[in-house]
Amino acid sequence: MRSRREFSPQTLLVLAALCVQPSEWQHGYALASQTGLKSGTLYPILIRLADRGLVEACWQDEPQPGRPRRHLYRLTAGGLASATAALSAVAREPTGRPAAAAGARQPGGRGVAAPAVR
């Protein structure tokens, strides 16, 4: 119950996108494509999540030639636990549709399955 009150819908979208492959680093543009959020909305969310220790960020070690280094993000252990709890709370909502609510948008526009919620 607490998690549902803790995160905004946009934040839940970002958490859901990061939960898809929680061990993999993801970059901002991919997250924006998955969630449909604009950069001006996505990055403040990432900043707040990083401030709370739910997301860790780092710069790419080996940038692609001719391109600037990219900033990468992934959930911390605590972030994964919080995200899982929050998304499972949303999935249990009587008015929501669990599979769609906990999923995130792929670049192609189709929802992906939510991570396993214990």
Next chain:
Amino acid sequence: MSWLGRAGARLLPPGRRDWAEAVWAEAGEAPAGWPRLAWRAGGVRVIAREARMVRWIGSRVVFAAATGVAAWSAWPGSAISHAATARADIIVLVVLLAGLPLLSRWLLGPPGNRTARRLRAGCYAAILAIMPAIAVTRLFLGAVPRGGHDLHTFHVFQGLGVPGTATAGPPLKVVALLVIAACGLAVILALTARRAPVAPATLAIGAGAGPVLGAVMYAVDPLGVNKYVTAPWLRGTMTDTIPAGRAQYLVALAWIVLFGAPLAAGLLAAWRCHVPDDPGQAAAARAWQGVAAGLVSNSVGALFVTVLGTGTTALLVRSAWARDVLYHGQHLTASAVYGRELFASQNAPRYGLICLAFPVIGALMGLAGAGVASGLTSPRPDGGRPPGPPGPEPLPDQPGGRRLADAGAGQDGLPGRYDGEGGQGPPGLVGAGLGRLR
């Protein structure tokens, strides 16, 4: 365009610069054209948001605009005889409004929380609203009627042979009003500063009690403390005599609220504040919260009744509609109407006394309320826990000194959510937001 991103990132605190550069680094991934431009626009938004530029610039633009409008509407023309004095006090007041927050920030820090910011904004709005209202009454008092009943009444009340000059007001009165305004403003700024030991709940309690006091006072004395002009809708009512009918209950209520509101606010603020274990320090902390709550309560009440009172007086002299509302059903001659307008206008500066006396009463009654709270919450002889609400857990601090807020607070117009405070969205909001994914 990358130089623009790097330059923008320099506006941010060091811990935030990586994020601005991260947005810019990703811009090359977006398709060329509008999508890339939109991505960069988002980066500018991130910079503006994280640099607090929007709030900083917005608050100053709103302040400048509101002050400009208030000063312009209060600026005296040549029609009144004391234009130079009026201009001088407007300039001084604007300088006080602009300068005192800077001084307060330097000495005590910026406003400590959202309640403090709102309280400051409300006080500023009140002072800016009073400026043109006072100017209208001054203009009315300084202008000599052209003839007829009004001129006759003017001469009766103002004194023969001194048209227009009797209302110019000695500089001492103007200086006194400015000193009262400066002191009141300084008190509010100090109480709402970050380093002031005033809890947000104390400010909220005081700010909540103030309008009640102001509204009741306005109902009794909508045109100021003057027996000739008080409570026109309560016929026969005079504050300095025993009123008739229901008015006596209203007057009694006003006295009760004047002393009772700060007492209750002080009691509540002292009762629910967190105090140290040491009994002496706990009593001092409660006393301080009680005084602050009472002070805020009656200061807000005084400002409230002053805004409404001076505004009503200004409307009275400017609008026949307002006169009809105020004196509805009463048959008044033109001379009587002019006399009441004159009395009401002359009475406007007395609100300065209200702004001086009310906060003093509030501080004393708040202290009394804190004393009552200390008595109620003093430790029991048997060592049991004193009555009182359990205090919430303290919120963790962010590196920048701010409380942790929801990570997505404020996104797309959604309100921020602070732990332990209200502002929760409806239960279906999450589902509705996520429903876009389907």
